[in-house]
Amino acid sequence: MGKTVVEKILARASGREAVSAGDVVEPAADLAMSHENAALVINQFLEIHHGTGITPRIWDPSKVAIIFDHRVPAESPKTATNQKKVREFVRKHGITKFHDIRGDLGGICHQVLPENGYVRPGAVVLGTDSHTTSHGALGAFAFGIGATEMASVWTLGVALNVEVPATIKVVVNGRLPDLVGPKDLILHLVGLLTAEGANFRVLEFHGDTIRTMSTSGRLVLCNMSVEAGATSGIVPADEETLRYLREEARVCDQLAPVAPDEGAEYERTVEVDVTALEPMIACPHTVDNVHPIGEVEGRPVHQVVIGSCTNGRLDDLAVAAGIVRGQRVADGVRMLVFPASARIYTQALLKGYLADFVQAGAVVMNPGCGPCLGVHQGALGDGEVALSTTNRNFQGRMGNPSAEVYLCSPAVAAASALTGAITDPRHVLAGGVR
Amino acid sequence: MSAVVLVLGDDVSTDVIYPGRYMATVLPSETPAFAFADLASFNARLRAGGVPPGSVVVAGKNFGCGSSREQAVSTLVGHGLVIVARGFARIFSQNAVNLGLKLVETPGIEAVEGDVLELDGGAVVNQTTARRFRTVPPSAARAAIVEAGGLIPYTRTRLLALRR
Numbered sequence: 001m002g003k004t005v006v007e008k009i010l011a012r013a014s015g016r017e018a019v020s021a022g023d024v025v026e027p028a029a030d031l032a033m034s035h036e037n038a039a040l041v042i043n044q045f046l047e048i049h050h051g052t053g054i055t056p057r058i059w060d061p062s063k064v065a066i067i068f069d070h071r072v073p074a075e076s077p078k079t080a081t082n083q084k085k086v087r088e089f090v091r092k093h094g095i096t097k098f099h100d101i102r103g104d105l106g107g108i109c110h111q112v113l114p115e116n117g118y119v120r121p122g123a124v125v126l127g128t129d130s131h132t133t134s135h136g137a138l139g140a141f142a143f144g145i146g147a148t149e150m151a152s153v154w155t156l157g158v159a160l161n162v163e164v165p166a167t168i169k170v171v172v173n174g175r176l177p178d179l180v181g182p183k184d185l186i187l188h189l190v191g192l193l194t195a196e197g198a199n200f201r202v203l204e205f206h207g208d209t210i211r212t213m214s215t216s217g218r219l220v221l222c223n224m225s226v227e228a229g230a231t232s233g234i235v236p237a238d239e240e241t242l243r244y245l246r247e248e249a250r251v252c253d254q255l256a257p258v259a260p261d262e263g264a265e266y267e268r269t270v271e272v273d274v275t276a277l278e279p280m281i282a283c284p285h286t287v288d289n290v291h292p293i294g295e296v297e298g299r300p301v302h303q304v305v306i307g308s309c310t311n312g313r314l315d316d317l318a319v320a321a322g323i324v325r326g327q328r329v330a331d332g333v334r335m336l337v338f339p340a341s342a343r344i345y346t347q348a349l350l351k352g353y354l355a356d357f358v359q360a361g362a363v364v365m366n367p368g369c370g371p372c373l374g375v376h377q378g379a380l381g382d383g384e385v386a387l388s389t390t391n392r393n394f395q396g397r398m399g400n401p402s403a404e405v406y407l408c409s410p411a412v413a414a415a416s417a418l419t420g421a422i423t424d425p426r427h428v429l430a431g432g433v434r
Numbered sequence: 435m436s437a438v439v440l441v442l443g444d445d446v447s448t449d450v451i452y453p454g455r456y457m458a459t460v461l462p463s464e465t466p467a468f469a470f471a472d473l474a475s476f477n478a479r480l481r482a483g484g485v486p487p488g489s490v491v492v493a494g495k496n497f498g499c500g501s502s503r504e505q506a507v508s509t510l511v512g513h514g515l516v517i518v519a520r521g522f523a524r525i526f527s528q529n530a531v532n533l534g535l536k537l538v539e540t541p542g543i544e545a546v547e548g549d550v551l552e553l554d555g556g557a558v559v560n561q562t563t564a565r566r567f568r569t570v571p572p573s574a575a576r577a578a579i580v581e582a583g584g585l586i587p588y589t590r591t592r593l594l595a596l597r598r
């Protein structure tokens with residue numbers, strides 16, 4: 001019987017001949033990632049050892065990654081103290097994949113991991129962050145876990161009692177229209193599947209559109225798979241994956257891509273044709289409240305946010321910079337740009353995109369999670385409306401439960417910053433609005 | 435028997451259960467102060483000790499969607515709350531199993547604030563309306579962790595076995 005990619009990865013990682021959806025396995029972790037919440041993981045890790053007489057030791061410090069991104073630089077003494085404790089732990093336990101608050105190596109975990117070649121096709125990647133699903137873009141099985149589960153992984157090197165998820169095959173065909181991209185596709189899909197439609201399932205992406213999509217675009221799809229409830233999204237590794245890993249992530253060692261078997265058993269298949277896809281918007285306060293832009297165009301916005309692990313990569317910034325270049329952000333609108341990593345920040349600086357943003361009136365922030373989760377920077381005022389390229393619009397997500405967040409692509413965000421209202425970028429470029 | 439103290443709709447996210455701005459607080463002993471922080475009156479009742487342990491929050495589908503933050507579970511554990519919902523998001527429900535938060539998946543649940551629920555016996559009975567609702571038991575993989583008292587003791591047992 002044919003197997004899905006995730007069934008094959010989990011069989012290998014669990015030392016089993018074959019596994020099927022519903023089986024319970026103990027896969028070995030190839031990469032175990034945490035961010036600031038490593039502070040809680042450390043607490044739980046010590047708790048596991050408490051009273052055993054066993055000295056706490058990480059099973060394999062070379063497989064642990066810790067990236068500071070959620071509150072960088074620290075917004076409070078409390079965060080700074082947590083970060084300090086984590087730094088001390090990192091040193092003591094010899095964790096090498098550590099990315100501190102730095103202008104050369106820092107960034108959001110879901111960008112830092114792929115661009116440094118930490119994620120490999122066929123790997124099992126666990127992260128104490130729900131958007132760990134992102135790393136499926138490189139053909140890994142990557143999923144989010146809580147801090148206590150991570151403490152267990154640090155102790156034993158395996159994830160306990162993992163149920164092999166069923167897989168939904170998503171087949172995407174057609175050429176994406178100009179100024180319509182991966183973000184519009186995944187918003188469309190989340191709307192179609194609903195916020196819980198893929199709960200306990202994996203989304204395995206196939207089709208021409210995916211095969212010709214860059215790794216950056218695939219990261220968008222897998223990143224937001226969790227917004228349909230999915231355990232993970234995964235794009236089976238192909239030539240583009242190898243290109244990305246060799247050329248961009250500078251990986252030299254051998255790679256072992258995993259493809260699904262002919263006749264793999266999928267729970268169901270969802271087919272999408274993107275030929276006539278419109279820019280899509282997720283309206284407050286759920287990510288599956290998705291509408292074609294025409295239905296919400298003209299709605300006034302107070303803050304436009306471009307960045308995050310979803311859409312803060314170089315191609316996203318290139319599109320947005322191209323739209324605002326030589327233009328002016330509308331009065332009464334704050335446009336915030338936060339590149340996903342220090343590497344991307346430098347590339348965008350060298351290509352002149354950051355100058356385009358700043359000269360148009362945008363504020364360019366340091367790489368990190370910034371305004372995405374509403375703890376740190378870019379909070380919204382009562383009753384204000386944000387339009388953002390991030391991945392969540394839950395009530396209170398940007399720090400104010402009385403504010404509203406709409407989600408969109410970088411092109412829509414940039415066009416809307418110029419007009420001060422939700423705007424179809426195709427109208428701006430055609431001179432229709434301007 | 436447990437009283438329903440709060441009724442919520444579908445897709446209650448971890449941002450509602452435990453807002454991101456309190457995420458610098460990580461210790462299970464400290465998180466309970468911020469449970470449902472943006473539902474100000476309910477948070478005030480919790481903080482004032484006006485909600486006895488064992489009280490029930492009733493919700494719709496996909497409770498706990500969103501972030502993997504474990505604070506969203508430890509904050510509820512701290513108040514001894516029980517969640518009866520039509521469905522739960524995966525990471526949240528796994529965290530609940532790991533930390534010993536009682537979740538009762540009840541696809542058809544209907545209740546309003548003040549109703550009294552009977553939770554034991556393989557079904558939820560709303561004693562106020564005299565209606566009975568089917569529940570979905572946790573998988574065997576999860577039940578094993580619950581029986582061990584959570585993932586910390588479960589892992590500790592494995593750790594001790596390794597060193598023997």
Ligand code: SF4
Binds near residue numbers: 108110368391
């Ligand atoms: S950018 Fe936002 S969604 Fe991504 S990891 Fe940071 S907080 Fe989470």
